[in-house]
Every structure is written in structure tokens, then in C-alpha cells.
Amino acid sequence: MAITSYTQQQFGTLTVVTVVSDLSGTIYYHWYIDGAYIASTQSPTRGFTFEAGDEVRIEINDTNDADYDPIANAPAGYPAKRTIDWIRSLDDDVVSYRVEQKKRAVEWVSIGTVRRNGEAWSDGYALLSPRLDDLSTYDWRIVPIDAAGNDGTATGLDSEDVVRTPDAPDFTISFDEGTTKVTFAAAA
Amino acid sequence: MAIDYNKALALELRTGISVRAARVASLRSIGAPPGVMILFVAGRNGPGMGHLRTTADGSSLQWKAPSSTAFGPSIDCPSDNSYTLEDGDDPDKAIIVQVYADYLEGGVEASVLLTDVYGNEISHDDVTAGEAAAGDVTSYTIIMRNVSAGDITWLTVWLDADTPNLEISEDYATWVSPTTEAGGLVFPTLAVSTYDVLYVRRTISASSNSDPSVLVQLHVSFWLNAGEALSSKRYADARGKYRIFNAAEYRFYRDNSAPPEEGDTPFDTNATLPHTPTNTYANGTWYISMSRFNGVLDSGFLPVGPNGETYLRLDLAAGAEEGSPPNAPLGWRLELRPNGVVRVIGTYYQVGDLRATQWAIAYTTDESSPPADTPDETETMPTRGLAQLVYDLPAQGDETIVKVRLQTRRQDGETWVYSEGSTVLTVTADAQGPSAPLAAERYPGRLPESL
Numbered sequence: 001m002a003i004t005s006y007t008q009q010q011f012g013t014l015t016v017v018t019v020v021s022d023l024s025g026t027i028y029y030h031w032y033i034d035g036a037y038i039a040s041t042q043s044p045t046r047g048f049t050f051e052a053g054d055e056v057r058i059e060i061n062d063t064n065d066a067d068y069d070p071i072a073n074a075p076a077g078y079p080a081k082r083t084i085d086w087i088r089s090l091d092d093d094v095v096s097y098r099v100e101q102k103k104r105a106v107e108w109v110s111i112g113t114v115r116r117n118g119e120a121w122s123d124g125y126a127l128l129s130p131r132l133d134d135l136s137t138y139d140w141r142i143v144p145i146d147a148a149g150n151d152g153t154a155t156g157l158d159s160e161d162v163v164r165t166p167d168a169p170d171f172t173i174s175f176d177e178g179t180t181k182v183t184f185a186a187a188a
Numbered sequence: 189m190a191i192d193y194n195k196a197l198a199l200e201l202r203t204g205i206s207v208r209a210a211r212v213a214s215l216r217s218i219g220a221p222p223g224v225m226i227l228f229v230a231g232r233n234g235p236g237m238g239h240l241r242t243t244a245d246g247s248s249l250q251w252k253a254p255s256s257t258a259f260g261p262s263i264d265c266p267s268d269n270s271y272t273l274e275d276g277d278d279p280d281k282a283i284i285v286q287v288y289a290d291y292l293e294g295g296v297e298a299s300v301l302l303t304d305v306y307g308n309e310i311s312h313d314d315v316t317a318g319e320a321a322a323g324d325v326t327s328y329t330i331i332m333r334n335v336s337a338g339d340i341t342w343l344t345v346w347l348d349a350d351t352p353n354l355e356i357s358e359d360y361a362t363w364v365s366p367t368t369e370a371g372g373l374v375f376p377t378l379a380v381s382t383y384d385v386l387y388v389r390r391t392i393s394a395s396s397n398s399d400p401s402v403l404v405q406l407h408v409s410f411w412l413n414a415g416e417a418l419s420s421k422r423y424a425d426a427r428g429k430y431r432i433f434n435a436a437e438y439r440f441y442r443d444n445s446a447p448p449e450e451g452d453t454p455f456d457t458n459a460t461l462p463h464t465p466t467n468t469y470a471n472g473t474w475y476i477s478m479s480r481f482n483g484v485l486d487s488g489f490l491p492v493g494p495n496g497e498t499y500l501r502l503d504l505a506a507g508a509e510e511g512s513p514p515n516a517p518l519g520w521r522l523e524l525r526p527n528g529v530v531r532v533i534g535t536y537y538q539v540g541d542l543r544a545t546q547w548a549i550a551y552t553t554d555e556s557s558p559p560a561d562t563p564d565e566t567e568t569m570p571t572r573g574l575a576q577l578v579y580d581l582p583a584q585g586d587e588t589i590v591k592v593r594l595q596t597r598r599q600d601g602e603t604w605v606y607s608e609g610s611t612v613l614t615v616t617a618d619a620q621g622p623s624a625p626l627a628a629e630r631y632p633g634r635l636p637e638s639l
Contacts, residue, residue: 008496009537015496057488071237076401078485085218087225090288121222121291134482161307161314163400163431166482168490169438171461173476173500175509180469182502184440184478185462187492 003060013052018045021062030061030070034165035077037070054131055080057165078164082140085126086155088116089144094152099127102139113145132162213305214427217283221298223291224249227270228284229302231310231405231425238300240273240285246294249273253281254302265289280423304403304429311404311428315392317435317483323394327360330406330426332375333383338413345386346372348405356406357387369409398434400484403427433483440465440478447475447499450488454479473512474502511600514544516607520577520594528584528619534577534594536569544596545569547577548606551592553584558593561606569596586619 006019021027021044031038031046033056039046050056059075061068084099096115100108117124132138139159144152170187214231221242236254243250243262250259251273258276265271265287275281283300307313312328334340346366347354355363356373366372375384386406405427413419437457441448456465477499480487489498501512520534532549548563558564569575577594584590591614596607 008491008498010491010496055490078400083218087220090291121224122220163306163314163482163484165485166480166487168487169461169478169480170490170492171478171500173502175469175502175504176464177508180507181464181467182442182469182476183462183464184438 003062006060008058013049014047015050015058016045016047017058017060019060019062020044023062023064025064026066028063028066028068030063030068030073032059032061032070032075032077033057034079035059035075036079037074040070055167080131080134080164082129082132082138082160082162083126084129084140084142084157085122086142087122088120088125089152091144091146091152093146094144095147096145097125098143098145098151100141100143100154101129102141103133104137105139108141132164134162134164134166137161213308214310214425215302216305217300217302219298219300220285221249221296222293223288224298225286225288226283226300227286230280230282231427232278232423233275233281233283233302234425234427235302235304238283238302239297240283240300241297242292242294244295246292246296249285249287251275251281251283253278256281265292278423304427306429306431308428310406310426311402311430312388312390314430315396315432317433319392320396320398320432320434321394323396324392325389327387327389330386330388331383332378332386332408334378334380336412337380339380340378341411341413343375343378343384343410344369344372344408345375346407348403348407351403351405353390353392353402354404355389355391357389358384360387363387363389369407372407372409392432396432398484399432402430402432404430431484434481435459436483437481438463438478439481439486440476442467442474442476444470444472444474447497448477448489450479450486450498457481469502469504471504471507474504475499476502511598511605512542513605514538514542514596514598514607516609517577517594517596520613522590522592522613522615524615524618525580526621528586528588528617530581530584530590530592530615530617532577532579532581532592532594536575536577536596537573539572542598543571544575544598544607545571546597547575547579548595548597549579549581549592550595551581551590553588553590555589555591557612558591560593560595560610561597561604563595563597566597584617584619586617588617588619590615590617 002022003019004022008015008017028040028042029044030040061073094116096113098113099111101111102108111129112127114127137159141154141156143154172185172187174183215229217226217229220226221240233253238254239252241250248262248264250262252259253275256275256277260274260276263271263273267289270284270286272282272284312326315324345356346369349367355365357363358373358375378384405425408424410422411419412422437459438461439454440456441452441454455467477489479489491498492500503510503512515538517534517536523531523533525531546569547567549565550558550563552558567577567579591612593610593612595610597604
């Protein structure tokens with residue numbers, strides 16, 4: 001199986017991807033974003049909505065096998081974000097949790113606050129980080145907060161050296177008629 | 189070569205062996221049912237989705253490892269404590285959980301996502317670009333301590349067949365890379381509370397290729413002796429990942445027949461921008477792309493073109509650059525209308541300086557193929573947004589064969605630049621309506637129901 005070509009069109013935040021497979025008959029397309037399974041279709045076209053500035057890797061597995069396991073066969077993914085997930089504090093006076101992030105051991109920065117979800121053990125206690133810089137070390141911690149606004153004892157996560165798919169470069173070319181060579185430069 | 193004793197670690201062999209305060213985390217976990225916190229996941233579980241559930245009355249827990257077919261035995265969890273849960277297919281695929289008994293709920297099943305860990309004490313640090321270029325040998329130790337109540341015998345260690353670059357030793361003198369249990373390194377009996385040292389040596393040969401994910405997996409087996417009649421054989425895995433970096437670089441791609449594809453071989457690379465490769469460009473159309481390689485992963489191509497193209501196009505004629513053609517229509521078709529009229533329906537979208545300004549329609553009625561770039565009819569497009577064409581060609585005689593070619597075009601100076609890759613559609617004009625009904629009659633009032 002192979003995707004022989006693809007096209008993508010962007011309409012604002014909507015990106016429409018169309019692929020061409022060398023398979024014939026009934027073809028199942030399995031779509032992935034940054035290695036995470038998203039959906040399966042029999043259509044070679046699918047639309048995705050991304051925030052401005054997002055950069056993701058879309059991959060497609062094509063097959064005639066109706067029983068193909070798209071999760072077991074997911075491509076390796078190196079996403080630029082992390083989901084910070086935690087279990088509740090056992091203290092009853094927690095009203096919210098503040099998630100903080102620290103890059104290269106500089107200083108803690110809040111990346112979001114999650115309100116207490118009743119008596120839930122872990123449901124609703126997850127936060128997606130912003131895009132992380134490639135080849136950088138990050139720490140995260142979750143700080144419980146009570147009704148008076150007091151910070152409680154934080155739970156920290158191990159440091160992580162983030163290695164992710166690098167941002168694809170935006171570039172310009174300039175042709176020199178004298179040398180007939182092309183100079184590549186970063187787009188302004 | 190020196191042994192990095194600071195990296196000496198505790199290899200948790202499930203219920204048998206542990207060392208120091210912390211176990212080696214072979215796998216990370218996310219997800220747990222109410223009242224449960226996962227403390228440790230045995231490496232033998234492997235990555236994937238496991239399942240942890242409480243029994244109907246909420247008094248006990250069961251574990252099912254990724255890819256397993258059955259939950260393990262129910263373990264009563266009456267109080268706040270840690271408990272070891274085994275998988276139903278393989279009891280050595282175990283997890284250790286901390287239970288908060290007051291918060292347990294009955295009949296709950298939670299998915300537990302297990303993922304590999306990079307840079308732990310099993311896999312060691314990433315290989316830098318300099319080390320990969322020059323070659324590198326790193327030795328470290330894994331300390332195995334018996335924390336069980338009985339002796340451990342036939343402690344055997346071997347490597348997974350897919351683990352590269354690794355050797356193991358029990359004396360730091362003789363190094364082996366066994367990939368079967370039968371050929372594994374056998375350690376002397378470990379009495380209660382004693383330990384032994386496994387030496388590990390990782391050899392990265394010079395000029396090694398980059399790799400974003402190298403899995404180190406050690407297999408261990410041993411007999412746990414809790415009395416003559418109570419010996420049991422146990423298996424454990426220790427695993428972790430590391431990366432092999434190469435030098436970071438920009439990668440340059442070009443092709444004069446079709447746009448480059450990710451995975452093609454770049455024609456040049458360079459550490460920085462701007463950069464002028466030595467390659468020259470002949471007249472013709474060139475498709476040019478660029479990617480960033482961070483040492484282990486390639487970025488792929490950014491959609492740098494105004495319509496999502498992953499390339500920039502360079503059109504050269506007589507040694508000079510000329511404007512690239514506009515995009516072709518997104519889609520188009522012909523529709524038969526009354527009295528021999530053929531309607532041309534098309535859509536087009538493009539942003540940027542290369543956007544077309546006109547539709548270009550060529551057609552013939554003598555069964556010849558209408559030529560490209562010589563329109564018989566033109567229609568002005570809007571300057572932005574989606575352009576839609578609904579254009580009726582002059583009426584033709586009945587059954588006239590009409591062939592149509594649709595393009596877009598833009599005027600650069602004195603020259604019209606046409607879209608490429610156009611096709612011809614054919615339709616037979618229909619100028620005559622159907623023949624008359626064969627007969628007609630009238631009847632006063634309504635027709636009888638029986639008719």
C-alpha cells in the first residue's frame with residue numbers, strides 16, 4: 001500500500017487534504033495527526049481545523065483490509081505539545097488547580113487553570129500544553145488552590161528533554177541570472 | 189572508558205529484586221479508576237493500552253496488560269496500601285498500585301496508557317552528534333538486589349534481539365550480547381538482601397546514522413525460592429529508549445519534472461541560512477522545497493505556496509525568471525441546455541500574485557481538439573475569493589459534437605500566462621425536444637373511477 005501523491009488546500013483555519021492511493025477496490029484511509037489516530041474514512045479527502053500558528057504532521061495509512069487496526073499500526077509521532085494529566089488532591093477545600101511550566105529551569109509560568117470537578121478522581125484533570133520548543137528541557141507541576149487563594153503543595157513531573165518534529169522552515173528563493181544559482185533564505 | 193557509577197540503579201524485578209529508594213521506571217502510565225494511583229509498571233507489560241478495573245463491590249482490583257486477553261486475579265484491597273496486580277495471560281506483566289480505599293468505586297474500568305521512557309537508567313543518555321560522528325563507548329551499571337524473603341537462583345540476563353549496540357558483563361572483563369535465555373548471562377545465587385552488579389556497555393560506531401528512537405530491552409529470568417516446594421520461575425523486562433543525534437541541518441530539494449516529495453534525497457544541505465548551493469539552474473520549470481533536520485527528525489515541507497503547495501516554483505526562460513502560471517480550475521464540467529446550448533461550469537481558487545484574472549474557453553464543433561492557450565471565449569474573474577464560471581457557448585445544431593478546453597490565465601506585461609495541465613471534455617449538443625405525444629382526447633367532467 002502506498003499513497004502516491006497528495007494535495008492540501010488551506011481556507012483560513014481549515015486544511016483540506018486529498019490523497020491518491022495506488023490501491024484499487026474498496027480503500028480504507030486511516031488518518032493520523034502527529035502519530036495519533038484521528039479517524040478512518042473511505043473518502044480520500046478529509047478536512048482538519050487547526051489554530052493559527054499550529055504546525056502538525058498529517059499521515060495517512062491506506063489499505064483494502066477492513067479489519068486493519070489503525071491504532072496498532074499508528075506511525076511514530078513526535079508532537080509539539082504535551083497533555084498534563086493528574087489525579088485529584090484528597091483535600092476537600094481545593095477549588096482549582098493551576099498548571100505551571102518551566103523551560104530550561106528559568107521560571108515557572110502558568111499555562112492554565114482547571115476548576116475542581118466535584119468528587120471526580122481524575123476525570124477532567126488534563127491540560128494540553130502550548131507548543132513546546134524543540135530540543136528544550138521542560139518541567140511541569142500542578143498546584144492545588146483553595147477558596148481563599150492559597151497555593152497548596154505542588155505535584156511535579158520529571159523533567160523532559162523535548163525532541164519533536166521540528167518546525168518546517170518558511171523560506172524564499174532568489175535566482176541570480178549571472179550565476180544561474182539560487183539562494184535560499186528564511187522568510188521574513 | 190569509565191564506569192559511570194552515578195548511574196547505578198535499581199532494577200525492579202517485579203516481586204523479587206529491588207535496589208535503593210527508587211525503582212527504574214521502564215514505562216509511564218496515564219489513567220486510573222477512582223481510589224487508585226499507579227506506582228510502578230513492570231517493563232514486561234510493554235507500551236500500549238492496559239485496563240484496570242474494580243470488582244462490582246469495589247473491594248478488589250484486576251489488571252489486564254496491553255495486548256492481553258484476560259484480566260488477572262482479583263486482589264482484595266481493604267485498606268490504604270500498595271498492592272501488586274498481575275495480568276491474566278502473563279503474571280509477570282504486573283503493576284503496583286497505591287489504593288485509597290475510601291475512594292474506590294465498584295464496577296469501574298479505566299484505560300491505562302503505557303508509554304516508553306527516554307533516557308532512563310536502562311537506556312542511558314542520548315548520543316550527541318559529536319559522539320555519533322566520532323564513535324562512543326559508554327559503560328554503566330545496573331544493580332540487582334534481592335528484596336524477597338527467599339534466595340534467588342538462576343538469575344539470567346539477556347538482550348532483546350532488536351536491541352542494538354549493547355553488551356553486558358558480570359565482571360567488566362568479558363562482554364557478551366546474548367539474545368536468548370539459553371545463552372544468557374547467569375549470575376550466582378542472590379541471598380536475601382544481597383545484590384549483584386550487571387555491567388552494560390553501549391558502543392556507537394563512528395559515523396552512525398541518526399535514530400529518534402532506539403529501544404534498549406533487557407530480559408531477566410530467575411527462580412524465586414520461598415521454600416523447597418514453593419519455587420517459582422519469574423520473568424522481568426527492563427526497557428528504555430535513547431536517541432542518536434546527527435548534526436542539525438537545512439535540507440534542499442529540487443526537481444524539474446515534478447514537486448519534490450518528503451523522503452527524497454536532498455541535493456544539498458547546510459547548517460545555516462542563507463545558503464547558495466553550487467548547483468546551477470537550466471531553463472525550464474523547477475520545483476524547490478526545503479526542510480529542517482534537528483539531528484534526529486526531519487520537519488518535512490511547509491506549505492509555502494499561496495495555495496498550500498509544499499514547494500516554490502521557478503520558471504526560467506532564456507536564463508531569466510518569468511512568472512509561473514496560475515493554477516488550473518479546481519474542477520469543471522459541461523451541461524446540456526435547451527436549443528443546442530452547451531454550458532461550461534467551473535470553479536477556481538488561488539491567492540497571491542499568481543492568481544488568474546480570466547477564464548479561457550476554447551471549443552470546436554468539427555470534432556477536432558481545441559488547442560491550448562488560444563481561447564475562443566474569455567470571462568473576467570473576481571479578484572479574490574472563489575471564482576465560479578457559468579458560461580453558455582453559442583447554440584449549435586442538434587447532435588453537433590462540441591469539444592471544450594477550459595483554462596485560467598493572467599496577463600504578465602504583454603504576455604498571457606495560461607494554466608497548465610488542461611483537459612478537453614466532449615458533449616453532443618441537443619437542439620431538438622422530444623417527439624409529440626401520439627394521441628390526445630377530452631371527456632366532460634371527471635373520468636369514471638372504473639376507467
